[in-house]
Amino acid sequence: MALVGIVKRFGPALALNRVDLVLRSGEVHALMGENGAGKSTLIKVLAGVLRPDAGTVQMNGGALMASGGDPAALGLRFLHQELQVVPGVSVAENIYLGHRFPSRFGLVQWRRLRAGAAAALARLGLDHIDPSGPMAGLGPGDQMLVRIAATLVRGGGADPWLYVMDEPTAALSDAEAGRLFAVIAELKAAGAGVLYVSHRIEEVLRLADRITVLRDGAVVARHDRGAADQPRLIHDMTGRSLAVHPVQAPVAAAGAAVLTLRGLAAGTLHSLDLTLCRGEIVGIAGLAGSGRNAALKALIGAIPRRGQVLLGNRPLAQTPAAAWAQGVAYVPRERRSQGVMLWRPLSETVALPHLRRLQRGGILQKRAERAMVARLSGDVRLKSRGTAQMVGQLSGGNQQKVLFARALAGQPKLLLLDEPTRGVDVGARFDLHDLIRDLARQGVAVLVASSDLPELIALCDRIAILHRGVMTGLLPTSGLTEAGLLAACYREPQP
Amino acid sequence: MIGRIMRGYGTLIGIVLLIGFFWANLPGTFMTAQNLLNISQQISMLAVVAATMTVVMVMGDFDLSVGSMASLSGVVAAVLFVQGWPIWAGVAAALAVGLAGGLVNGFLVSVVGILPFVATLATLTMQSGLAFVISGGKTIFGRDIPAEFAGFARGGVALWQSAEKPVLLPSLTITALAVAALVWLVLEQTTYGRRLYAIGGNIEAARLAGVRVTWLRLTAFGFTGAGAAAAGLMYAARVASANPVQGSGLMLSGIAAVFLGMTMSESGQPRVLATLAGVLVLGVMDNGLTQMQVDSYVREVLVGGIILLAVSISALGRRAIGR
Numbered sequence: 043m044a045l046v047g048i049v050k051r052f053g054p055a056l057a058l059n060r061v062d063l064v065l066r067s068g069e070v071h072a073l074m075g076e077n078g079a080g081k082s083t084l085i086k087v088l089a090g091v092l093r094p095d096a097g098t099v100q101m102n103g104g105a106l107m108a109s110g111g112d113p114a115a116l117g118l119r120f121l122h123q124e125l126q127v128v129p130g131v132s133v134a135e136n137i138y139l140g141h142r143f144p145s146r147f148g149l150v151q152w153r154r155l156r157a158g159a160a161a162a163l164a165r166l167g168l169d170h171i172d173p174s175g176p177m178a179g180l181g182p183g184d185q186m187l188v189r190i191a192a193t194l195v196r197g198g199g200a201d202p203w204l205y206v207m208d209e210p211t212a213a214l215s216d217a218e219a220g221r222l223f224a225v226i227a228e229l230k231a232a233g234a235g236v237l238y239v240s241h242r243i244e245e246v247l248r249l250a251d252r253i254t255v256l257r258d259g260a261v262v263a264r265h266d267r268g269a270a271d272q273p274r275l276i277h278d279m280t281g282r283s284l285a286v287h288p289v290q291a292p293v294a295a296a297g298a299a300v301l302t303l304r305g306l307a308a309g310t311l312h313s314l315d316l317t318l319c320r321g322e323i324v325g326i327a328g329l330a331g332s333g334r335n336a337a338l339k340a341l342i343g344a345i346p347r348r349g350q351v352l353l354g355n356r357p358l359a360q361t362p363a364a365a366w367a368q369g370v371a372y373v374p375r376e377r378r379s380q381g382v383m384l385w386r387p388l389s390e391t392v393a394l395p396h397l398r399r400l401q402r403g404g405i406l407q408k409r410a411e412r413a414m415v416a417r418l419s420g421d422v423r424l425k426s427r428g429t430a431q432m433v434g435q436l437s438g439g440n441q442q443k444v445l446f447a448r449a450l451a452g453q454p455k456l457l458l459l460d461e462p463t464r465g466v467d468v469g470a471r472f473d474l475h476d477l478i479r480d481l482a483r484q485g486v487a488v489l490v491a492s493s494d495l496p497e498l499i500a501l502c503d504r505i506a507i508l509h510r511g512v513m514t515g516l517l518p519t520s521g522l523t524e525a526g527l528l529a530a531c532y533r534e535p536q537p
Numbered sequence: 538m539i540g541r542i543m544r545g546y547g548t549l550i551g552i553v554l555l556i557g558f559f560w561a562n563l564p565g566t567f568m569t570a571q572n573l574l575n576i577s578q579q580i581s582m583l584a585v586v587a588a589t590m591t592v593v594m595v596m597g598d599f600d601l602s603v604g605s606m607a608s609l610s611g612v613v614a615a616v617l618f619v620q621g622w623p624i625w626a627g628v629a630a631a632l633a634v635g636l637a638g639g640l641v642n643g644f645l646v647s648v649v650g651i652l653p654f655v656a657t658l659a660t661l662t663m664q665s666g667l668a669f670v671i672s673g674g675k676t677i678f679g680r681d682i683p684a685e686f687a688g689f690a691r692g693g694v695a696l697w698q699s700a701e702k703p704v705l706l707p708s709l710t711i712t713a714l715a716v717a718a719l720v721w722l723v724l725e726q727t728t729y730g731r732r733l734y735a736i737g738g739n740i741e742a743a744r745l746a747g748v749r750v751t752w753l754r755l756t757a758f759g760f761t762g763a764g765a766a767a768a769g770l771m772y773a774a775r776v777a778s779a780n781p782v783q784g785s786g787l788m789l790s791g792i793a794a795v796f797l798g799m800t801m802s803e804s805g806q807p808r809v810l811a812t813l814a815g816v817l818v819l820g821v822m823d824n825g826l827t828q829m830q831v832d833s834y835v836r837e838v839l840v841g842g843i844i845l846l847a848v849s850i851s852a853l854g855r856r857a858i859g860r
Contacts, residue, residue, distance in 0.1 A: 383738030
């Protein structure tokens with residue numbers, strides 16, 4: 043299969059600029075590039091979801107999809123980061139999802155179903171997965187392997203010959219990733235090809251027979267196995283050669299310590315040592331799954347954690363209620379699902395963590411609440427039709443300002459920001475950055491986790507780098523470039 | 538525009554139309570002070586159940602066990618009266634049973650994590666069985682029920698004097714108003730109520746903002762249980778007897794009243810005053826149709842149809858404005 047001269051524009055932006063890509067059966071082809079380099083757009087063209095503005099998709103030499111055919115009928119199978127599984131039913135039923143269940147007289151033949159599922163699993167060497175067991179009992183890695191096994195069941199389009207895997211290891215543990223690699227080897231041995239999209243250089247170097255690197259919508263480099271190494275790929279992706287920054291030990295900065303972390307571990311985060319001082323803005327950078335977001339969730343008490351956490355010189359509480367009461371404020375990553383109450387007045391979202399201060403004998407002092415929300419709305423430059431307006435009627439940027447107003451209300455000592463300007467327009471982003479700097483000047487310690495590297499560089503005094511749950515560096519921002527930061531994110535921890 | 542009006546005021550317009558309909562068809566008997574006071578007494582039990590049901594429905598939960606709890610509390614009080622307990626002690630014990638039952642529901646839903654439908658369906662069955670066990674399956678009535686207990690339901694506050702006997706505002710109506718006022722105070726004026734609405738608005742956001750979700754859900758079910766027990770006592774006093782199934786009709790009507798009320802609020806959330814309007818719709822229909830001598834089974838078909846109509850109009854109106 044070949045993609046020839048693919049061009050795709052979104053308005054004035056050129057997402058793909060004459061991209062050629064040749065995919066062969068029996069080999070693993072890795073696709074790399076920074077966020078926004080055009081990887082997902084290219085996959086969507088391949089899947090027939092997007093129609094290219096120019097160029098053709100050819101198979102066995104013949105032009106094939108002008109408007110996008112049925113990729114399954116062409117033998118393509120897509121495995122996305124978000125798994126499409128039904129957790130409530132058995133592994134075997136998940137394997138047959140999208141296929142006809144074997145049946146006789148309209149009744150499902152469960153024995154044949156299980157046998158077919160077991161055969162599919164066995165072909166990949168997945169003997170540790172019980173086809174009768176519940177899907178929900180499997181980890182994310184095994185669930186992905188089950189999805190691959192599902193493509194081996196006959197009857198759903200042409201026999202698969204090309205698997206497209208988009209960041210398959212982002213949510214997997216090392217052991218799970220290891221099993222995935224074994225399965226990829228099986229698929230390859232059986233003559234199938236894999237298009238492997240990943241940020242993780244070490245994986246790509248290990249798996250790929252060919253590597254194609256995209257930058258700003260164009261192919262900037264192609265390598266065969268053995269022809270590339272880590273610095274080379276980083277250079278290809280970022281377009282710059284990079285001096286390697288020395289890893290600095292956590293320094294005790296001048297001001298009084300507000301937050302002290304020793305061996306913080308939670309979820310995908312294995313170990314984080316960090317000290318935040320009054321008025322300091324510290325960023326957390328890292329790839330998806332590095333533990334970046336888990337760190338903040340653990341600090342507000344939303345997920346269980348281990349390790350020592352001191353706020354000032356007292357241990358930080360383990361529940362959100364107690365953490366807010368101690369002077370921690372939190373802006374969550376998912377604004378709509380974790381932050382606001384969309385169809386309640388915005389004042390209720392703002393006041394919620396501070397109700398204890400707005401009551402007398404349990405009775406809510408609504409006048410004080412309105413005054414507080416009105417004052418804060420001004421502070422964050424919120425555009426609304428008053429404090430009673432529903433949050434759902436505001437723009438994304440103003441919804442985010444509602445969450446900032448809420449974070450400010452208690453005069454916090456520590457502000458935790460998870461992707462503070464995600465999905466926010468440029469003006470609101472500017473306002474929010476201003477606000478964060480203002481707060482720091484007033485002595486608030488700010489911890490920002492973000493996938494937006496220019497944002498981190500613009501805001502932070504220091505940036506902690508996480509790699510697979512371990513801190514691999516703590517860089518001062520002065521003189522740091524985006525490319526340098528990105529390179530640091532990719533770097534393996536020194537043994 | 539029409540969608541917006543129907544969404545906000547559809548149920549109120551419905552009440553007015555309903556009253557107009559019965560007024561026209563029952564001249565001289567429907568729109569009298571005495572009949573309206575009768576209606577207020579007839580709906581008082583339902584009002585108490587629906588108002589306290591609103592407390593859990595605000596969080597997006599509900600409680601199917603209120604009907605069996607009402608029966609159980611009436612039976613508990615009556616059995617204690619038989620054993621010679623004073624009225625206040627029997628009433629207090631029955632209310633305590635209701636509170637405990639509600640807290641058990643809350644524990645199952647919030648701590649154990651069972652869906653409210655399943656948890657309260659199971660406790661409904663258990664309470665219903667318990668009511669039979671305690672009463673021996675018999676109706677407790679007559680001399681076993683203290684005269685003052687039944688007398689409470691017949692009494693009231695004299696509003697004015699008319700032709701020999703005073704016109705009374707029934708004690709049961711006053712009780713229902715007091716419960717509704719208490720629920721209104723809790724839901725609309727306290728930080729506790731505000732947090733319950735936050736849980737209903739977005740449970741994960743509420744948790745991350747420091748709302749102690751588990752504890753609040755647990756305690757909110759206590760209100761509903763105690764309210765159901767109070768309604769059971771009111772019912773037992775009104776009919777001067779207690780049997781193990783007499784509260785069973787309250788559950789579906791209670792939930793229906795809250796749903797009718799939800800059609801009146803802008804964002805589709807339950808509010809206690811709107812719930813009372815829903816109770817009024819059900820009560821007025823029941824009273825009017827009974828007076829028009831509509832067969833009770835036909836009445837059920839009509840009541841169900843009206844509920845569907847109101848909720849459908851509200852849902853369509855919401856879709857029309859893109860919510």
